[in-house]
Amino acid sequence: MRKAVLLATIFAGALCGAANAAEIEVKMLNKGADGTFVFEPALIKAQPGDTIKFVASDKGHNAESVDGMLPEGATAFIGKMGEDVSVTVDKAGVYGVKCKPHYGMGMVAMVVVGSPANVDAAKAVNHPGKAKTVFAGLFDKLAQTKSAGN
DSSP states (O other): OHHHHHHHHHHHHHHHHHHHOOEEEEEEEEEETTEEEEEESSEEEEOTTEEEEEEESSSSOOOEEOTTOSOTTOOOOBOOTTSOEEEEEOSOEEEEEEOGGGGGGTOEEEEEESSOTTHHHHHTOOOOHHHHHHHHHHHHHHHHHHHTTO
């Protein structure tokens, strides 16, 4: 009997955690508020268990993880061209995201989950073209929100 109560309590706790998880929508756009070939928003704050849904608002884009910009133990992902992709972020840290055909044009995003322990490793990743500048700006925004206590 005691074991059944324990299992029921664990199961109920798991359901409550899943019920608290959020779905955050990010659009893949040809043109957005910050220019052309962008993810909107480009800096996403999430909690472990949240799902990030990358929406193909315009064709010709995908969302995929950037090598070296994932928390330890996180699973890399590659979305298909012109299709939505949903990614559940279960590890705390920085996740770098790119649109493969527009990576060098700066079409990148950063998902920050919980307390990002891998910031230094993520910053050390080399990026082509404008992606380098966009990621530097996203890291600056992250630092500003941390210093503001957000």
